[in-house]
Amino acid sequence: MLTFLFGLYWLVQLKRQFLLSAFVLVLAFVFFNPIYEFSSPKNENDYSNKLSVMSYNVRLFNAYEQGTDNEENIKKFTESIINSDADVICIQEYFRDFNVELPGYPYVYIHYRRDKFKMGQAIYSKYPLINKGAFDFAGTQNNTLYVDVVVKGDTVRLYNLHLKSMSIKPSVNSLQDADKAMLLERLGNAFTKQEEQVHSIIAHSKKAKHPFIYAGDFNNTAFSYVYRKLREGNKDAFLEQGNGLGTTFRFDSYPMRIDYIMTSEGLDVVDFETFEQTFSDHHPIKATIGW
Template sequence: MKKLSWFNRGMFFFNIVLTIVTFIAYILPFLAPKMFPILSVLTLFMPAFFIFNTLFFLYWAIQFKKRMVLSGLVLLMGITFINKFYKFSTKEYPEDEKDFVVMSYNVRLLNLFKWLDKEDVPHNILSFINDKNPNILCIQEYSHSANIDLKIYPHKYIYMTGNKIKTGQAIFSKFPIIDQGNIVFPNSNNNVIYADIKKGKDIIRIYNMHLQSIKISPDVNEISENIDAMNQGKSQIMLFRISKAFKQQQDQAEILKEHKRQCKYPVIICGDMNNSAFSYVYRNIKGNLKDSFEEAGLGFGQTYKFKYYPARIDYIFVDQSIKVKTFESFSDFENSDHYPIMAKISLD
C-alpha cells in the first residue's frame, strides 16, 4: 500500500503539471505568437493534452479518488476544443443541383524530388482528381514539372515563383473566373492567391493559402532524436525555428485577414495553414467563417502525414452564408506529405 501511495503522489504531481500546461495551451489561441513564441509550440500538442487528461481522469476514477475532479475540470473547460480535434457524428443533407464541391491539396511539387519511392505519383494525383471531380480545385506547392492534364477545368489561375525551381499556387475552376490576384508575404516564399468565381448569379471569392512552414519532419522518430540531442542544441534550434515560423504566420494571417475584410463577396479560404486548429493563427484567419471539418467532418480529419499523430493543418473555411453538407479527408491517399480534403457546399 505504501508503494501505491508513493506512486499516486508521483502521478498526482505529473497530473498537476499537465493541468498547468493544458491551461496555458487553452489561453495561447488568444495571444499573439510574438508575445510568447516558444510557448506557442504547445498548441501543436493540444490533442495529446486531451488524451493524457482523459487517462488521468480514468486513473483516479477507477480508484474512486477525488483527484479525478482536477482532470475532469480541465476536460470540461476544454470541451469547446474537442470538435476541432475529433468529430463524433455529422448531419446528412439531401442532394441539390445547386451543390458544388471544393477540393484543397498540397501536392508537394508532384514528387519532383522523389520524396516518395514511386514513379506514378503525378498520374495517381490526376486520376484521383478526375475521380472526385471537384468543381473548384485549390493546389498548393504546384509544379509544371509533371505536366498533368487538368483540361477538365476551363478556367484557372496559376501563380509561380522561384528561379531555378518553380513552385506555386493554383486555382482550377469549372466556373468562370472574373478576377484574380495574389498576396505576396514579406521575407517569405509563401503566399496566397485568390480568384473571384461566378457561379450562376453569385460571385464567390476563393483564397488559396500556403502559410510559412514550420519544417517538422513527418517522422516522429526524427523529432525524438532532436530532443535526445539536447546537449548538441538541436532541440533548441528546432524550437527557435518553429517559434520564428509562428511569428511569420502571425504577420501573414493579419495580411490575409485585412485583404479578406475588404472583399465584398462571400469568401472561401482553402489551403495549407501549417498550424493547428488550436492556434492563434487559425483563430485569426477563421474569424467568423465556418470550419468545414467542424461543420460536416467525421473522425480525426487528419490532413498531414505524421506518424502516430492525426495532424490537421489544411483547411476549407467558408462564409456564414454557405452551408457545408459534407467534408472528407482522404488519409488513405498517400501521394504527398499532405492528404487531399474536400467539401460539398451550397449557397444558402
C-alpha cells in the same frame, strides 16, 4: 501546435514534463475546439447554387522522391483529383516543370513567386475565374491566391492558402535529436510568420465584395492562433459536415488536421469529405458549399 510537438518529445524522453503537455491538450480539447467530430446532421436544404471545392497539398507531385516515376506520379495525382469530381481544385506546392493538365477543368490560375521559382500554387476550375490575383508573403516561400468564381451568374471569392511551414522533419526522432534552442527559434519564427500571413489574408478578405471561402494548408492545428483567427465569424467545413478525426497529415503515426476549408457568412456547408487515399504527405479534402 507547439504543445503537441513538445508533448511528443517528452513522451519519447519518458519525462514527467509530458504530463503537463498532455494536460494542456486535454484543456484545449474541452474548452477550445474539438479534434474529433461525431457524425453531423446531414444538410438536406435546397440551394440555388452549389460549389464543391477540393484542397490538396501535392508535395510537388513527389518530383524529388527517390525511386518514383514522374509520369506515373502525375497520372496517379490527376486521376485522384478528377475522380473527386470537385468543381474547383486548390493545389498547394504545385511543381512548375510538370505543367499538369486536368481534363474538364478549362479555367486555370497558377502563380509562382518568381520567374524561375519551381514551387507555386494553382487553382483549376470548371467555372470561369475572374479578378485573379496573389500576394506573396515576405521572408518565406509561401503565398495566397485569390479568384472570383462565377457560378451560374453568381460570384464567390475563393482563397487558396499556403501558410509558413514549421521547417522541421515530421518525426519524433527528429525532435529528440534536434538542438532544442534552434528548434525553439525555428518554431517561434514560424508562428510569427504565420500570424503575419493570417492578418494579411483577413484584411484582404474583409474587402471582398462577395462571400468567400478559405481553402488550403494552414500548417497548424485547430488549437492554434492562426486557426482561431481565420475561423472567427466563419465556418470550418469539417466541423459542419465532417466526421472522425479528419486527419490530413501524419506526424509519424500521430494524426493531425492542418488542411482546412472555411466559409464566410452567407455560405453553408452541405457536405465534407477527407480522402483516405493520398499520393502526398497530405490527404486531400473536399467541401460542398451551398447558397
